[in-house]
Amino acid sequence: MLELKKGVDILSAVGGIDRLxxxxxxxxxxxxxxxxEKLSKIQNEEALRKVANAIAMCQxxxxxxxxxxxxxxxxxxxxxxxxxxxxxxxxxxxxxxxDLPQDQARLVKQTLYIVNDDERISSLxxxxxxxxxxxxxxxxxxxxMKGKIMFVGFxxxxxxxxxxxxxxxxxxxxxxxxxxxxxxxRNCWADFDKEVARRGEFFTNVHSEGPNRPEDVPxxxxxxxxxxxxxxxxxxxxxxxxxxxxxxxxxxxxxSAIYMNRGTELSExxxxxxxxxxxxxxxxxxxxxxxxCGKTTTAMVGSDFIGDDLAQLWIAEDGTLRGINPEIGIxxxxxxxxxxGDPYLMKSLREPGAEVIFCNVLIDENGKPRWVxxxxxxxxxxxxxxxxxxxxxxxxxxxxxxxxxxxxNEAIGNHNKExxxxxxxxxxxxxxxxxxxxxxxxxxxxxxxxxxxxxIGASIVSKATATEVGATGVNRQPWANAPFIAGGLxxxxxxxxxxxxxxxxxxxxxxxxxxxxxxxxxRGGSGRGLLGEKRDVHVWLGWLExxxxxxxxxxxxxxxxxxxxxxLKRLFTEKIDKEYGEELxxxxxxxxxxNIIARIDLQTEAWRKEDNPSEVLFSIYAQQKAGLEVLRAxxxxxxxxxxx
Numbered sequence: 001m002l003e004l005k006k007g008v009d010i011l012s013a014v015g016g017i018d019r020l021x022x023x024x025x026x027x028x029x030x031x032x033x034x035x036x037e038k039l040s041k042i043q044n045e046e047a048l049r050k051v052a053n054a055i056a057m058c059q060x061x062x063x064x065x066x067x068x069x070x071x072x073x074x075x076x077x078x079x080x081x082x083x084x085x086x087x088x089x090x091x092x093x094x095x096x097x098x099d100l101p102q103d104q105a106r107l108v109k110q111t112l113y114i115v116n117d118d119e120r121i122s123s124l125x126x127x128x129x130x131x132x133x134x135x136x137x138x139x140x141x142x143x144x145m146k147g148k149i150m151f152v153g154f155x156x157x158x159x160x161x162x163x164x165x166x167x168x169x170x171x172x173x174x175x176x177x178x179x180x181x182x183x184x185x186r187n188c189w190a191d192f193d194k195e196v197a198r199r200g201e202f203f204t205n206v207h208s209e210g211p212n213r214p215e216d217v218p219x220x221x222x223x224x225x226x227x228x229x230x231x232x233x234x235x236x237x238x239x240x241x242x243x244x245x246x247x248x249x250x251x252x253x254x255x256s257a258i259y260m261n262r263g264t265e266l267s268e269x270x271x272x273x274x275x276x277x278x279x280x281x282x283x284x285x286x287x288x289x290x291x292x293c294g295k296t297t298t299a300m301v302g303s304d305f306i307g308d309d310l311a312q313l314w315i316a317e318d319g320t321l322r323g324i325n326p327e328i329g330i331x332x333x334x335x336x337x338x339x340x341g342d343p344y345l346m347k348s349l350r351e352p353g354a355e356v357i358f359c360n361v362l363i364d365e366n367g368k369p370r371w372v373x374x375x376x377x378x379x380x381x382x383x384x385x386x387x388x389x390x391x392x393x394x395x396x397x398x399x400x401x402x403x404x405x406x407x408x409n410e411a412i413g414n415h416n417k418e419x420x421x422x423x424x425x426x427x428x429x430x431x432x433x434x435x436x437x438x439x440x441x442x443x444x445x446x447x448x449x450x451x452x453x454x455x456i457g458a459s460i461v462s463k464a465t466a467t468e469v470g471a472t473g474v475n476r477q478p479w480a481n482a483p484f485i486a487g488g489l490x491x492x493x494x495x496x497x498x499x500x501x502x503x504x505x506x507x508x509x510x511x512x513x514x515x516x517x518x519x520x521x522x523r524g525g526s527g528r529g530l531l532g533e534k535r536d537v538h539v540w541l542g543w544l545e546x547x548x549x550x551x552x553x554x555x556x557x558x559x560x561x562x563x564x565x566x567x568l569k570r571l572f573t574e575k576i577d578k579e580y581g582e583e584l585x586x587x588x589x590x591x592x593x594x595n596i597i598a599r600i601d602l603q604t605e606a607w608r609k610e611d612n613p614s615e616v617l618f619s620i621y622a623q624q625k626a627g628l629e630v631l632r633a634x635x636x637x638x639x640x641x642x643x644x
Contacts, residue, residue, distance in 0.1 A: 334358075
C-alpha cells in the first residue's frame with residue numbers, strides 16, 4: 001500500500017515554512033498587489049503553504065499568479081517571445097520552441113521516484129532514497145529562480161466536477177511550460193478550492209529550467225514524491241520533463257486509482273475517441289499505446305475525437321464504464337504526420353486559425369515548420385534543434401524524431417468539445433491495447449473474457465522509441481503505461497482485475513489488441529515495410545465497433561476472436577474505398593504459433609519475477625499456450641484463418 005504524507009515533505013523542509021501565518025507573510029513579501037489579489041481566491045491552506053515554500057526555495061524576483069484570463073495568457077505569450085523560449089512564425093499564433101540538443105525526450109535515467117525505506121515501487125521504475133533526493137533538491141533548487149519570474153497556475157486534470165478529475169498546481173519559471181499548460185489543461189483558478197474539497201487531493205509541481213545551458217543537462221532531475229504528491233524538475237526544457245501536470249501527475253493519478261480507489265477507478269495512458277456506427281450511433285473507444293506508436297493518429301480516426309494521450313476511467317452509478325480526457329489539447333509527435341494520414345491535424349498545422357507551439361521541428365528559409373514524413377519536398381536548408389541544417393547532413397535528421405506540436409483539441413476539425421467537457425464522462429464500449437510488433441500478433445483480436453482482456457494489456461511489448469533518451473531494444477510495456485506506473489506492477493495488475501471484474505460494472509467493454517506494425521518481411525510478403533497502411537486503422541476500429549454491438553461475429557482462436565475476411569473486405573470498401581485481397585488477409589491474420597508461444601513464455605518469465613502477481617494471469621497464459629500447442633500439432637506452426 002501507498003501511505004500519503006509519510007516521510008519528510010521536502011518542499012516544506014527546504015522552503016522552511018510550516019505555519020499558515022508564515023506562508024501568508026512570504027506571499028505578501030513576494031507578490032505585488034495585483035497578484036496578491038489574484039491569490040486571494042485560493043483559501044486552501046495546504047495549497048498556500050505549497051506556493052509559499054516554492055517561493056522560499058526557488059527565490060524568484062517576481063511571482064505571477066496565472067488565472068487563465070486573456071490578459072494573463074497574453075502576458076505569458078509575449079514574455080516567452082521576449083525571453084527567447086519561443087519565436088514567432090509567419091502564421092499568426094504559431095511559434096517555435098527548441099529544447100536543448102541534449103534534452104529532446106524523456107530523460108528516463110534521470111527520472112526518479114523519491115521513496116521511503118520500506119516503499120515498494122514498480123520493477124521498471126528508478127528510485128532514490130528520500131534523504132538523497134532531499135539533499136539534491138536543497139542543493140540545486142535553492143535559489144534556482146533568482147533573476148526570473150515564477151509563474152503559478154491552478155489547473156484541472158479533467159472537466160471541473162467530474163468524479164475522476166484531480167486539481168493540480170503548476171509552478172515554473174518557464175514561459176514555454178505555462179504557455180503549454182494553458183493549451184493542454186483547464187485553468188481552474190476560480191474553482192480550485194471547490195475541486196480540492198470535492199476530490200480530497202491535489203497535485204503540486206515545481207520546475208525551473210535553471211541557466212538553460214547544455215552543460216547543466218547532466219544535473220537534470222525529474223523527481224516524483226508519491227507520498228506528498230509533489231514533483232520537482234530542474235535543468236531541463238523538454239515538455240515531457242518539465243510540464244509535470246502531464247506524465248508526472250499521471251503517475252500520481254495512477255497511484256490514486258490503484259491504492260485509494262481500487263476496483264472503481266483507473267488512470268490510463270489512453271486516447272478517447274468516438275466512432276459513428278450504423279444508424280448514427282456513437283461508440284466510444286479508449287486505447288493505449290506507448291508514446292511514438294501511432295496513438296494520436298488512431299485517436300483522430302474517430303468521428304468524435306476526444307483526446308490522444310490520457311484517460312481517467314471509473315464505474316458510474318448506472319454500471320457503465322465512463323471516461324474523461326484530463327486534457328483539452330495535444331502534445332503530439334509530428335514525424336510522419338501528413339495530409340494523407342492526418343488531414344484534420346495537418347489543417348491546424350498548415351493554415352491560420354489555431355494557436356500552435358512547434359517543438360524541435362525544422363524551420364525553413366520561409367519560416368515554415370517542416371518535419372520528416374510531412375509529405376512535402378525536403379527544403380534546401382533551415383534551422384533545427386542542433387542549429388543550421390542542410391540535406392547533406394546525413395547524420396542529422398531534418399527534424400528530431402520526437403518533434404512535437406502543442407495545440408488545443410478544439411482546433412482539430414473532428415474534435416467534440418462538448419463531449420470532452422462533460423463531467424459525466426463518456427460511456428466507453430471498446431478498449432484497445434497496442435505496441436510496435438513487427439512479427440507476432442495479428443492486426444486485431446478481441447478478448448473472450450475480461451481476464452483475457454487484462455492479459456492483453458499486461459502483455460504489450462514495443463520497440464524503444466525517440467520519446468525516451470537512452471532507451472534501446474524491445475521493451476515490455478504493460479498496458480502501455482509502464483513508464484508511469486509508480487507502484488508495484490502486481491498491484492497494478494490486481495487493480496485491473498478488480499476493476500474489470502467488479503460486479504458494479506454492468507456494461508462490460510470489449511477489450512482488444514491492435515497492431516498495425518506487421519511487416520512484409522515477417523509475414524512472407526514480397527514487399528518491404530509495413531504490411532498495410534496507417535489508414536487501415538479505420539477498418540480495424542470499424543470492425544470493433546460492429547463487434548461491440550453484436551453486428552458481426554468472429555473466428556475463435558486460442559488468443560481471442562479475429563475478424564472474418566468477408567466482414568473486413570466490406571469494411572475496407574466502405575471505410576476507405578480500398579481493395580482488400582484475401583492473400584493480404586491471410587498474411588495478416590495467420591497465427592504464427594511459435595512466435596506467440598515465445599511471447600507468452602517471455603511474459604510468463606517476466607511476470608514471475610514480480611512480487612506476488614495474481615495467478616489469474618498465469619492461468620490465462622497457460623490456457624492460451626495449451627490451446628496453441630494443440631492447434632500446432634493439428635495444423636502446423638503457421639495456421640491460416642481459413643483453417644479455423
